[in-house]
Amino acid sequence: MSDKMRAELAIYDAIHVNPINRAIHAVGIPVIMFAVLGFAALIGQSSGFLNGGLVLSLVGGVIIGRYSVWCGFALALFAYALTLGAQALHAQFDTTTAAIIYGAAFVVGWIVQFIGHGIEKAGPAFGSRPINLLLGPVSVLNDFLPLIRPAPWKDPNVRP
Numbered sequence: 001m002s003d004k005m006r007a008e009l010a011i012y013d014a015i016h017v018n019p020i021n022r023a024i025h026a027v028g029i030p031v032i033m034f035a036v037l038g039f040a041a042l043i044g045q046s047s048g049f050l051n052g053g054l055v056l057s058l059v060g061g062v063i064i065g066r067y068s069v070w071c072g073f074a075l076a077l078f079a080y081a082l083t084l085g086a087q088a089l090h091a092q093f094d095t096t097t098a099a100i101i102y103g104a105a106f107v108v109g110w111i112v113q114f115i116g117h118g119i120e121k122a123g124p125a126f127g128s129r130p131i132n133l134l135l136g137p138v139s140v141l142n143d144f145l146p147l148i149r150p151a152p153w154k155d156p157n158v159r160p
Helices: 003-015 019-042 052-065 069-092 095-120 132-144
Strands: none
Touching (some): 003 132, 019 069, 019 095, 052 069, 069 095, 069 132
């Protein structure tokens, strides 16, 4: 893996050291992604395969791919899987109901995130570092599928 990707994740991880916050992020980040990608998938939904969710998945993968091709691919695949899940939900409901569900998921996801940061006693860092909006999902993925580094709870050098 690239040193630049390791460095970027180290900055992200330094703000997310509390294991409870990391666990909360493991839930909150995918919920927020599901909501955003679900809304985006509503754009161009009639064209079948190509929709806003796929486009966002690819854009995120390309941006992270500049740091690590493997991480970019993993992020794009994860995001597209969430997009497919959002599309499956939409297939069960009308567009308005699906949009309400995506909106509720978005709000709940952010509430969960802010609870985690309250426990961490550190605010979210995406305001000063927008790349953290993409590094968060990569970090969550990495915790379950070591892409770059051992999961923090397996690395003795990471402080609790």
